[in-house]
Amino acid sequence: MTSEHDVPAEVLARFGAYARESSTLTILFHSRVAEQMGLSPTDEKCLDLAMRAEGPITAGRIAELSGLSTGAVTGVIDRLERAGYVRRVRDPHDRRKVLVEVTLDESRFHHLFVGATDTVREVLAQFTPEEREVLERYNRAMIETFRRRVVDA
Structure with a gap:
């Protein structure tokens, strides 16, 4: 849904500045959280995507949601698995498929x-x-x- 309302240059500049500042603070926050979890910020956000999925998720879906390549997501999953946050499981409906299942106890990091x-x-x-x-x-x-x-x- 779009509108034909003109956006004055000064309003666009102001909202652009708000977005940049908010983005910077969000990245700094998630970098701090990731560090405390022993992860990179990218790994932490991919874990977040998997946690918000309704059940186990494919690596391909994580790639779609994150915008990362499937090769990069494979590396993310490897690191998350080594850290004990996820595990790879067979799809019960298609044994050829591998799903990523979150094993993280969310309460462990709730304080962050x-x-x-x-x-x-x-x-x-x-x-x-x-x-x-x-x-x-x-x-x-x-x-x-x-x-x-x-x-x-």
Whole structure:
């Protein structure tokens, strides 16, 4: 869904600056989390993708979701498996397929994300439910557009 509303250059510049700062802080946060988990940031985010899947996931699907090559994902899975976060299992419906199953006990690293959850709660508390709907619409549109232009490209 797109609109024909013009975006003034100064608004675009301001929102671009917000996005860059937010992106930088997000990368720094996940780099810190990854380090505490003994992982690289890429490995930590691929683990996150696998954790958000509804059950075991194929390496190919991780590649699709992450935008990484299948060869790079194989290396990620190898490292995650060595660290004890995932294991490779046979697909019960097609024994030729291998799936990636998360073995991580999420509660083990829950403390690493408490600050992020508290931050989101603190910020959202500053907005009315109606304003949150607009924020949610903005975030969904950004995610969908980014996925289409970056990952799905």
